[in-house]
Amino acid sequence: MTTIRAKKAFPWHIVFFLGPGLLIYLTVSVYPLLDTLRLSLYNEEMNGDLTFTGLSNFSKLLFDVVWSDPFWNATWNNLKFFVVHMLVQNPIGLLLAVLLSSPKLRMRNSYRTLIFLPTMLSVVIVGFVWQLLLSPLWGITENLMWDIGLGNYFDAWLGKESSALFTLSLISVWQFVGLPMMLIYAALLGIPDELIDASVVDGSSAWQTFYHIKLPLIMPTIGMVSILTFVANFNAFELIYTVKGALAGPNFATDIMGTLFYRTFFGFQLQQGSLTMGAAVATLMFLVILVGVALYLFLFQRRVQRFAL
Amino acid sequence: MNFALPMKHNRGKALVTHAVLMTYTLIALFPIFVVIINSFKTRKAIFNDPLALPTPETFSLVGFEEVLLRSEFGLFFSNSLIVSVVSIFFVLLFGAMIAWALTEYSFKGNMLIGILVAMGIMIPIRLGTVSILDLMSSLHLVNTLWALILVYIAQGLPLAVYILSEFIKQVPKELKEAARCDGVGEIKIFFTIIVPLIRPAMATVAVFTMIPIWNDLWFPLILAPSDGNQTITLGVQQFIGQYVTDWNSVLASLTLAIVPVLILYIIFSRQLIRGLTSGAVK
Numbered sequence: 001m002t003t004i005r006a007k008k009a010f011p012w013h014i015v016f017f018l019g020p021g022l023l024i025y026l027t028v029s030v031y032p033l034l035d036t037l038r039l040s041l042y043n044e045e046m047n048g049d050l051t052f053t054g055l056s057n058f059s060k061l062l063f064d065v066v067w068s069d070p071f072w073n074a075t076w077n078n079l080k081f082f083v084v085h086m087l088v089q090n091p092i093g094l095l096l097a098v099l100l101s102s103p104k105l106r107m108r109n110s111y112r113t114l115i116f117l118p119t120m121l122s123v124v125i126v127g128f129v130w131q132l133l134l135s136p137l138w139g140i141t142e143n144l145m146w147d148i149g150l151g152n153y154f155d156a157w158l159g160k161e162s163s164a165l166f167t168l169s170l171i172s173v174w175q176f177v178g179l180p181m182m183l184i185y186a187a188l189l190g191i192p193d194e195l196i197d198a199s200v201v202d203g204s205s206a207w208q209t210f211y212h213i214k215l216p217l218i219m220p221t222i223g224m225v226s227i228l229t230f231v232a233n234f235n236a237f238e239l240i241y242t243v244k245g246a247l248a249g250p251n252f253a254t255d256i257m258g259t260l261f262y263r264t265f266f267g268f269q270l271q272q273g274s275l276t277m278g279a280a281v282a283t284l285m286f287l288v289i290l291v292g293v294a295l296y297l298f299l300f301q302r303r304v305q306r307f308a309l
Numbered sequence: 310m311n312f313a314l315p316m317k318h319n320r321g322k323a324l325v326t327h328a329v330l331m332t333y334t335l336i337a338l339f340p341i342f343v344v345i346i347n348s349f350k351t352r353k354a355i356f357n358d359p360l361a362l363p364t365p366e367t368f369s370l371v372g373f374e375e376v377l378l379r380s381e382f383g384l385f386f387s388n389s390l391i392v393s394v395v396s397i398f399f400v401l402l403f404g405a406m407i408a409w410a411l412t413e414y415s416f417k418g419n420m421l422i423g424i425l426v427a428m429g430i431m432i433p434i435r436l437g438t439v440s441i442l443d444l445m446s447s448l449h450l451v452n453t454l455w456a457l458i459l460v461y462i463a464q465g466l467p468l469a470v471y472i473l474s475e476f477i478k479q480v481p482k483e484l485k486e487a488a489r490c491d492g493v494g495e496i497k498i499f500f501t502i503i504v505p506l507i508r509p510a511m512a513t514v515a516v517f518t519m520i521p522i523w524n525d526l527w528f529p530l531i532l533a534p535s536d537g538n539q540t541i542t543l544g545v546q547q548f549i550g551q552y553v554t555d556w557n558s559v560l561a562s563l564t565l566a567i568v569p570v571l572i573l574y575i576i577f578s579r580q581l582i583r584g585l586t587s588g589a590v591k
Contacts, residue, residue, distance in 0.1 A: 013495040017410035021403030021466055022422065028463035029429055032437030032444060039439060096333060099326045111330045113578045115337050120574050122524035122542045125566050128549055128559070129340050138556075140343060140359050174336070186586035227431075235433045238526045242546060258435075265439060266531075279439045286436045293431050 037286070039279035050276070057280035071281075073252055074260040075288075077165055081256055082233040084169035085176075090225055092173070093180025098210065100181070101188040112185070116178035123175065127242030130171045134158055158243060161253040168254055172239055176232075180225045187221035188214060227296040234288055237262060257285050341567060348372055348560035355556055372561030376548070379558070382565060384537065385544030392454050392540060393522045396461035400518050401511050403462065404469030405477075409499050411470070412477050413485075429467030434460065435527055445532055456532040457540070461525075465518040472517075476510040477503060513584030516577050523570070541566060 040057055042050040060067045099105075100112060118126065133140050134157060142154040157167040191214060199209045237258030240248050246268050248255035263271070265278025346362055347355045354367035361367070376382060411423050434441075441460060442451070450456040480503060488498050504511075529543040539547065545566045552558045574581075 011414065011416060014410050014414050014416055016496060017406040017499070018422065021407045021470075024399075024403065024459060025426065025429065025463050025466050027444070028441065028459050029434050029437065029466075030425065032440035033432065033434075035440035035443075036437050092333075096330065099330055102323075102326055105323070105326065107327075111334055112582060114334045115330075116578075116582070117571075117574060118337050118341070120520060120570055121341075121567060122526070122545075122570075124524070124526050124542050124546050125563055128545075128563055129344050132559070133340050133343065138356065138359060143359075174340075178337075182582065182585040189586065231431060231433065235435055237435075241526070261438075275439055275443075282436045282439060286432070289432065289436075 033286070036279045036282050039276055040283040042276050042279075044274060044276045057277055058284070061277070061280055061284065067277075070252065070255065070260060071284075074255045074257050077254065078234055078236075078256040080165060081169050081172070081236065082230060084166065085173060085229050085233055086226065088170065089173040089177050090180050090222070090229065093177050093225070094184055094222070096177070096181045097184035097188055098214075100185050112182070116182060118175045119178040121175070123172075123238035124242045126171065126175045127239050130174075131158065131243050134167070159250060161250045164244070164250060165254045168239055168243060171243075172236070179228070183225055184218055184221055187218040191217050223296060223300040226300075227293060230292045230296075231289055234285060234292070257281070257288070261285060344560055345564050345567065348557075348564040352557055355560070369557070370561075372555075372557030372559075373565070375552075375555065375558040376562045376565060379552070380544065380548045380562070381537075382541075382544065382562070385539050385541045386569070388454060388538060388544075389523060389541040392457050392461065393519055395454075396458050396465060396522055397515050397518050399458075399462045400465035400469050401514060404466050404514065405473050405504060405507065405511065406499070407466070408470045408473035408477050409503055412474050426467050426470050429463075430471060434464045438527070438531060442531060450532075452533050452535050452538055454533065454538060457528055460528050460532065461518075461522045464521070468517060469514045472514050473507060473510055476507045480506055512580050516581045516584065 039050075041052060041054060043053040043056070044050055061071050062068055096115060100108060132138055136142060136154075136156045142151065145151045145154045155163065157163040195213055195217075196209060199213045204212065234257055236256060240254050240256055240259050241262070244254050246259060246263055246266075248259045261278060261281045263273075264281045265273055265275070267273030343359060347359060349363040349369065350367045351369040351371070354361070354363070354369075363369075407422075407426065411419060411426075445451050445456045445459075450459070484502055484506075485498060488502055493501075523540075524542055525540070526542050526546060529538075529540045530546075533539070534543065545562050548562050549559050
């Protein structure tokens, strides 16, 4: 496509188009990421000097009890956080999308717009809203549960070690269920009518049509939703920080990688923040996300390709 | 008979469908609704009957008065607005320019730059925070809105390039060739032919860029946390942290943070949903 003129002279116009954007992208996004990976191999002395220490930050994080206990705790919690999203958010999103795509549905747009609304709000706002709603002081949830005869089961879920993480996961699910719903709904709309008609003519039930025709066709979208959920979850921070603070209490029961990263980098109460240990945590988060994305690309994408239209 | 049966069945199915969707809509709206109605009530009414709408006896704006008096809500709001608008402008401009260069010209490194930019869609910019803070302090930008703007431009570019490329590819070849035959320069072709044609896609990109910027807490907390430079999200977070026991103020500040987003959402929801469902973001 290059014009003849551009082949002769130096293509200044390409530099003009790419220059400013790439300059910002490279300095503020690519360089800091690479520099973070580099910093994770150094140790910061008291006077601020950096000395190269190889992989010692990582061996501390993974094996030295002082560091590894919080690290594995956060990793494990983060995994639970992700599993709740996969088992609750995405199936509900799928169900809502299937219902929304039923033919001749009235008020389709209203449902769609309203269910998506919480996704638009700031995680900070959502965190505070649910903190109020679940507060035993205000008692809204407690009273509602008494009304439907479940009052005995109410508890200060956000304050208990055993339930805080699960409750926060569900709050996050509540906020973001609109995203899988929208993306899967779009994929369902994209299925050609002839395929559905053919299957109905062949006498398959609604469930059979869904399971054998629609589901395989929307698999790529479900895969994409899964990887988006994965990246977002292993990068989450705001909700925990808003509701439980940087210490992710009670007793670190809600600590995930994002909050661990924040504390390691900035410090908290007794512990001093560390540039290089923060970089090491960020590097491990980067690796986790990279492994997730690679798994998705190599396993999932390849497997579903034969179904894709 | 044979025809009547499936119809009856369909009506039952439609009923169940509506019941489920309506229930979920209620679940989605209830928390927001409760917070907004209670922000207009007296403290006593908030606790006595949280689910009642404000009546003339229980109506009170004391929470809003407190918030506006004790915090700089207007300032936070305008900070957020400046950061979002400036970032979106540059994301759209630079994003379209990169998208055009990558789709239109073949040159050495085209593929490499494409992959590098695409990686930014999946790899969160947050992971580079340690060095971003370092970079911003050596540029003397810490605690300025410019630090946030630079980060948000870098954050928004990858998705913008990706979406806009899809649209630029659809611009008919004839339009560009005709202009080139008339001796129009490449830069003029981009600004006078391409940009007007991809304007609808730009609106979609703008909405997608805006949401994470407006709602972000991480970078304001780290790069611009001090007085006068807080964005609305950080401002609300700090304010509520301070006045956590003052229920009127907490509810009012939440309402003040929610309502502008609701209004914007009502105006732009068509644009946003069309963008999400048109396959532009596959």
